[in-house]
Amino acid sequence: MRVAGVSRAYASGKDAPVQALAEISLHADADELLAVVGPSGCGKTTLLELICGLQAPDTGTIECRPAALMPQRDLLLPWLSALDNAGLALRIAHVTRARARERTAELFAELGLAGFERARPYELSGGMRQRVAFVRTLLSGKSLLCLDEPFGALDAITRAEMHAWLVEALRREPRTVVLVTHDVEEAVVLADRVAVLSPRPGRVVAEVEVGLERPRSRTDPQVVALREQALTALGQGGVL
Amino acid sequence: MRRLGSVLPPVLLLIALLGVWEAYVQLGSVNRLVLPAPHEVAVALWKNAGLLSLNLAPTAEEVGLGIMLALALGFMLGVLIHLSGALRRAVYPLAVGSQAVPVALIAVLLVFWWGFGVLPKLFVIVLICFFPVVVTTVDGLAAVDPEQLKLLRTLDASRWQAFRFAELPAALPAAISGARIALAVGVIGAYIAETSTATSGPYPGLGREIVADINALQTSRAYAAALVLFVFAIACFYTLALAERRLAPWAHRSRGELR
Numbered sequence: 001m002r003v004a005g006v007s008r009a010y011a012s013g014k015d016a017p018v019q020a021l022a023e024i025s026l027h028a029d030a031d032e033l034l035a036v037v038g039p040s041g042c043g044k045t046t047l048l049e050l051i052c053g054l055q056a057p058d059t060g061t062i063e064c065r066p067a068a069l070m071p072q073r074d075l076l077l078p079w080l081s082a083l084d085n086a087g088l089a090l091r092i093a094h095v096t097r098a099r100a101r102e103r104t105a106e107l108f109a110e111l112g113l114a115g116f117e118r119a120r121p122y123e124l125s126g127g128m129r130q131r132v133a134f135v136r137t138l139l140s141g142k143s144l145l146c147l148d149e150p151f152g153a154l155d156a157i158t159r160a161e162m163h164a165w166l167v168e169a170l171r172r173e174p175r176t177v178v179l180v181t182h183d184v185e186e187a188v189v190l191a192d193r194v195a196v197l198s199p200r201p202g203r204v205v206a207e208v209e210v211g212l213e214r215p216r217s218r219t220d221p222q223v224v225a226l227r228e229q230a231l232t233a234l235g236q237g238g239v240l
Numbered sequence: 241m242r243r244l245g246s247v248l249p250p251v252l253l254l255i256a257l258l259g260v261w262e263a264y265v266q267l268g269s270v271n272r273l274v275l276p277a278p279h280e281v282a283v284a285l286w287k288n289a290g291l292l293s294l295n296l297a298p299t300a301e302e303v304g305l306g307i308m309l310a311l312a313l314g315f316m317l318g319v320l321i322h323l324s325g326a327l328r329r330a331v332y333p334l335a336v337g338s339q340a341v342p343v344a345l346i347a348v349l350l351v352f353w354w355g356f357g358v359l360p361k362l363f364v365i366v367l368i369c370f371f372p373v374v375v376t377t378v379d380g381l382a383a384v385d386p387e388q389l390k391l392l393r394t395l396d397a398s399r400w401q402a403f404r405f406a407e408l409p410a411a412l413p414a415a416i417s418g419a420r421i422a423l424a425v426g427v428i429g430a431y432i433a434e435t436s437t438a439t440s441g442p443y444p445g446l447g448r449e450i451v452a453d454i455n456a457l458q459t460s461r462a463y464a465a466a467l468v469l470f471v472f473a474i475a476c477f478y479t480l481a482l483a484e485r486r487l488a489p490w491a492h493r494s495r496g497e498l499r
Contacts, residue, residue, distance in 0.1 A: 052394045069394040071387055078490035079409040088405065089395040120490060140395050 001028040001051065001067075001144055001176060006060030007201075008046055020046045022201035023060070028193075030143075031174040035187035037230060038197030044180040047202070048146040051178060067178075068140035072149040074133040076121035082128075083108065083117040086135040093141070107135055111169050127158040131165065138173055147179045151186065160218070163189055167214050184234065188226045189216050196233040206233030276460035285464040292446070292468050299445040300472065302358060302430045303423075306365030307476070310426070311419045313366060314373025318415065321374065322381040322407075339371050347436040356440040364433035369422035373415055380414025381407050413491035416484040420477060427473040 003026040009017040020043035028034040038044055049055045052067045068089075076085045084091075087104035091097065101117075108114055113131060121129055130150055137145050151159045163186065170177065181187050187194045194208040208230050216223050258278045264270070265277040272280070285292070317335065321328045343364050350360035384407050392402045434447030446465045453462035485492050 049390075054390055054393065067394070069391060071391055073387065075385065075388050075391050077388075077406060077409070079488070088392075091405070092392070092395050092397045092401050122490065136395075 001026075001034075001064035001178065002062070003027065003047075003051070004061050004063075006047075006050060006057040006062060008043070008050060008055065008058050019201035021050075021057075022203045024197075024203050025060075026195055026204060028144075028176050028178055030176055032193065033170065033177040033179060033191045035179045035181060035191035035194045036197060037181055037184050037187045037194060037234070038202055039199050039234070040182060042197045042200050043202035044182075044197065045148055048148050048178065048180055051144070051146055065144050065176075066142045067144040067146050068137045068142040070133055070137040070145065070147045070150050072152050074121070074129040076129055076132060076136075078121055080121075081117060082113070082119045082121065082124060082132045085121065086132050087139060088136055089140040104135070104139060107139065107173075110172060111135065112165070125158070126154050127162055130154065130162060134166070134169065138169075138175070144176045144178070147177060149181055150179070152181070152183075159186070164215060166190065171214075184230045185218055185223075185227050188223050188230060189218060194226075194230050196230055205236060206230070208233070273457055273459050276463055280460040281463040281467060284458075284460040285467060288461055288464060291443075292449070292465055294443040295446045295449045295465065296468055296472065298358070298439075298443060299430050299434070299447065299469070302361045302365055302433065302445065303426050303472070303476065305358070306362050306429070307369060307419055307423055307426050307480075309362065310366045310369035310422055311373055311415060314370040314418060314422075315377050315411070315415045317370070318374045318377025318381065318411065319408075321378050322411075323403075335371060335374055338367060341367070343367075343432050343436050351437050356438050360437040361430065361433035361445075364436070365426055365429045368429035368432070369419075369426045372421040372425075373418035376418030376421070377411050377415045380411040383414075384410050409488070413484055413488035416480060416487065420480045420484075423473070423476050423480060427469055427476070431469070 003024060006021060006024050007019070008021045009019045012018050024043075024047065026034065026036070026047075036044055036047065046055065048069060050057055050062055051064055052069045054069070076082075077088070080088070083101055083104050084097075086108070087095075087100040090100035090103060095103070105114075105117060108117055111131070113128075113135065116124065116128060116132075119128075121132070124132065134147075134150065137147075151162050154162060167190065179187070179190060184194075188208075188210055191210055193210060195204050196206040196208065197203065198205045208226055210226055212220070212222055212226075218224075262278050265272070265275055276284070317331065321331055347360070347364075350363055354360050354363075388406050389402055392406055397405065430445070431447035431450070434445040435451050439445065439448060446469050450462045450465045453459070453465065
């Protein structure tokens with residue numbers, strides 16, 4: 001995935017257009033997890049929508065394989081079971097219902113979701129819903145996953161569980177991932193590389209290579225040091 | 241205890257209302273031919289049970305078929321209006337206007353077309369009932385989260401698939417809610433239909449029966465017939481509520497949730 005010199009502005013009523021992204025350049029190698037951190041409103045969601053082809057950039061180019069989006073809200077369909085929600089992309093790809101369930105159930109078993117197949121979304125906890133939403137994104141068959149603050153709405157304990165789960169899931173099912181978050185610690189715990197954005201209009205102010213073994217602990221001195229480094233970069237970007 | 245708790249309030253209210261009614265007729269100066277007492281209505285109901293149930297059959301058929309047709313037609317119109325801006329602009333004003341058409345105006349034409357059978361009545365009931373279904377269906381379709389549709393697009397869903405997986409199931413409980421509103425006017429719609437179009441046969445329906453009884457000064461029997469309509473409307477309403485719960489259990493469940 002390669003984003004080169006991309007800008008995007010929105011018209012906003014009578015006011016001057018709002019510049020969401022300014023000349024932003026990023027790349028993610030195959031099976032790499034790139035975290036993008038930045039303050040609220042720095043155009044992170046816009047960036048993901050550009051990568052997923054939901055919007056077109058004003059300037060610059062985006063080269064990437066087809067990408068699937070996992071939004072912050074799980075957006076599971078209340079009338080489908082967890083299994084059918086996770087297998088939605090297969091059904092859209094005209095896989096028969098039985099075959100889609102079979103393939104989704106395999107992945108459920110592999111990722112520790114066995115036993116929740118028939119549950120309706122409203123019967124699941126927030127963490128479980130995000131797991132189902134992630135499996136839905138995995139099963140889209142796309143090699144690039146765009147995760148938009150997937151754990152932003154979860155409590156701290158559930159979020160830590162989700163981090164461990166995601167690391168394990170990606171170990172079993174490697175994908176290129178662009179993870180957008182405002183949580184620097186989350187970025188350092190999960191990512192191979194962290195790109196730090198400035199406030200609007202977003203541009204990359206620093207890139208932090210993480211390169212630590214997984215799974216990582218939040219209290220690991222190396223993780224803490226990298227977190228400080230990323231926070232300093234955020235500060236220099238004019239946030240703190 | 242919980243069952244008793246849910247049955248008790250409506251029963252108490254009903255007894256209180258009947259008590260006030262009975263007292264008003266017993267103590268007031270109102271003529272029994274103008275307003276019969278509740279016990280007289282009960283006696284009339286008992287004596288005429290056969291006649292009233294034979295008249296309920298055609299009315300129930302009209303209302304049942306009419307609501308189902310209105311639900312189907314209203315749902316289809318709602319979907320078309322949702323999918324096409326041109327159709328919305330073309331059809332919506334006409335649909336609203338159709339609600340202002342006095343039935344008596346077209347009743348003769350309906351009989352001219354379809355005779356003395358059930359068809360003219362069905363037409364009237366559908367005309368009265370389809371509109372709430374259209375409105376709730378259109379609103380239900382419009383209430384689908386745009387983020388949801390965006391997500392489906394990143395999963396490569398076609399317009400039809402987005403409709404099928406996200407919009408159609410969302411609109412179904414909305415349409416049934418519309419049908420429940422429609423039902424409330426549908427039973428009085430059957431009365432209007434029966435009294436404004438001619439019917440052949442000995443048992444023309446409860447609406448006709450009520451008019452005939454009033455003209456014959458059989459007021460307590462007219463009230464008994466109205467009571468049957470009253471109970472029938474309540475039964476239909478809860479049947480539809482049950483159907484909605486069966487067809488769209490998620491809508492029922494998530495309503496109790498904090499969002």
